[in-house]
Amino acid sequence: MAGLACADVLADQGLDVWLFDKGRGPGGRMSTRRISTPFGEATFDHGAQYFTARDPNFLKAVDAWERRGIVAPWLAVDAAAWVGVPTMNTVIGDMASRHGVAFGKHVQSLESLNDKWHFKLEDGTAGPFDIAIIAAPAEQAATHLSLQDFDMARVALRARSMPCWTGLFAFNQRLATEQDIIRDRSIIAWAARNSAKPGREGPESWVVQANPSWSELNCESDQAIVSRVLLDALRAELGHALPEPTIATAHRWRFAMSNGTGDLALWNSEKGLGACGDWLHGPRVESAWLSGQFLGQRITETVNAASAPGMLV
Ligand SMILES: Cc1cc2nc3c(=O)[nH]c(=O)nc-3n(C[C@H](O)[C@H](O)[C@H](O)COP(=O)(O)OP(=O)(O)OC[C@H]3O[C@@H](n4cnc5c(N)ncnc54)[C@H](O)[C@@H]3O)c2cc1C
Numbered sequence: 001m002a003g004l005a006c007a008d009v010l011a012d013q014g015l016d017v018w019l020f021d022k023g024r025g026p027g028g029r030m031s032t033r034r035i036s037t038p039f040g041e042a043t044f045d046h047g048a049q050y051f052t053a054r055d056p057n058f059l060k061a062v063d064a065w066e067r068r069g070i071v072a073p074w075l076a077v078d079a080a081a082w083v084g085v086p087t088m089n090t091v092i093g094d095m096a097s098r099h100g101v102a103f104g105k106h107v108q109s110l111e112s113l114n115d116k117w118h119f120k121l122e123d124g125t126a127g128p129f130d131i132a133i134i135a136a137p138a139e140q141a142a143t144h145l146s147l148q149d150f151d152m153a154r155v156a157l158r159a160r161s162m163p164c165w166t167g168l169f170a171f172n173q174r175l176a177t178e179q180d181i182i183r184d185r186s187i188i189a190w191a192a193r194n195s196a197k198p199g200r201e202g203p204e205s206w207v208v209q210a211n212p213s214w215s216e217l218n219c220e221s222d223q224a225i226v227s228r229v230l231l232d233a234l235r236a237e238l239g240h241a242l243p244e245p246t247i248a249t250a251h252r253w254r255f256a257m258s259n260g261t262g263d264l265a266l267w268n269s270e271k272g273l274g275a276c277g278d279w280l281h282g283p284r285v286e287s288a289w290l291s292g293q294f295l296g297q298r299i300t301e302t303v304n305a306a307s308a309p310g311m312l313v
Pocket residue numbers: 001002003020021022023027028029030046047048049050051052105106107108135136137140164166209253255256257276277278279282283284285286288
C-alpha cells in the first residue's frame with residue numbers, strides 16, 4: 001500500500017515509476033490466500049482484516065474505491081470498517097495495475113553509482129534510477145538503509161515489528177455460531193468468519209490471529225502445531241465441537257505490525273533516497289497510504305525545486 005500510494009503521487013506528476021515486489025502477486029500485508037477444497041475455492045484475507053479511514057484525503061480515495069465496487073463497508077465490525085471486495089488484495093491489485101508492478105522480484109541490494117541507483121535482483125540488475133524508494137517493513141528496510149544512509153537506518157531500527165501467527169481454516173458446513181467476529185479471548189487477538197465479509201463466495205472459512213505475545217513466544221514453532229493450537233482455541237471459544245476442517249494451516253507474519261516512529265516518511269533529497277511504510281506512522285493500512293502519499297509529495301517538491309528556472313538539475 002505505501003509503495004503504491006507513493007507511486008500514485010509521482011505518476012500524477014508525470015514521473016516514470018518502476019516498482020519491484022518480491023511477492024508472487026499484489027497484497028503485501030493486505031494479501032489474500034486462495035486454497036482449493038473439494039467444496040470450492042476457499043479465500044482467506046490472512047493479513048489486514050479490514051481498514052479504517054479517518055484522514056480526509058484517504059476518505060476520498062476510499063470513496064472512489066467504493067464507487068468502483070472494489071471496497072465495501074463491513075458493518076459487522078462497525079460503520080467505519082472497510083474491506084476489499086471480493087478479496088482484501090483487490091485494492092492493491094487495482095492500484096498495482098496502474099503501475100505495471102514487477103512481481104516475484106526480490107531486491108537484494110541497492111547500489112549508488114555516479115548519482116544513479118541500481119537494484120540487484122536475483123536474476124540481474126535494474127536501473128539506472130534517479131531516486132530509490134524502500135517501502136518494505138522496518139526490519140527489511142533497515143538492512144538496505146544501513147548501507148546507504150545511517151540516520152535513516154537508525155529510525156528503521158527503532159521501529160520494532162511484532163509477529164502474528166494466523167490460522168486459516170475451511171469447513172464443509174457453516175459453523176454453528178452467529179458470531180462472525182471474536183476479539184481478545186485467550187490467545188486469540190482476532191478471529192473472523194472470512195466468508196461472512198461482504199462480496200465473498202466459497203466455503204465457510206475462518207481466520208484466527210494469535211495475540212502478539214503468544215505469537216512472539218511461539219515465533220519459531222512448527223506451522224502444523226500452531227495451526228492445531230489455534231483451531232483448539234477457536235473450538236474452546238465457540239464452546240462446542242467443530243466439524244473436521246477441509247483446510248487447516250497457519251501463516252507466520254514475522255513483521256506484522258509496528259507502532260510507528262512518528263516520522264511519517266523518510267527522505268534524503270541529496271541522495272535521492274526515500275522510505276515509507278506503516279512502521280513510520282502506525283500499524284494500519286491508512287497509515288501506510290498516508291506515509292506513501294507524504295513521501296510522494298516530498299519527492300515532488302524536490303523535483304519541482306530542482307527543475308525551477310535558475311536551479312541546477
Ligand atoms: C496479521 C495482520 C493483521 C492486520 N490487521 C490490520 C487491520 O485489521 N487493519 C489495518 O488497518 N491494518 C492491519 N494490519 C496492518 C496492515 O496490513 C499494514 O499496516 C499495511 O498493509 C502495511 O502496508 P505497507 O505498504 O507499509 O507494507 P507491506 O504491505 O508489508 O508491503 C511491503 C511490500 O514490500 C515487499 N518487499 C519487502 N522486501 C522486499 C524486497 N527486498 N524486494 C522486493 N519487495 C520487497 C513485500 O513483498 C510487500 O509487498 C495487519 C497486518 C497483519 C500482518
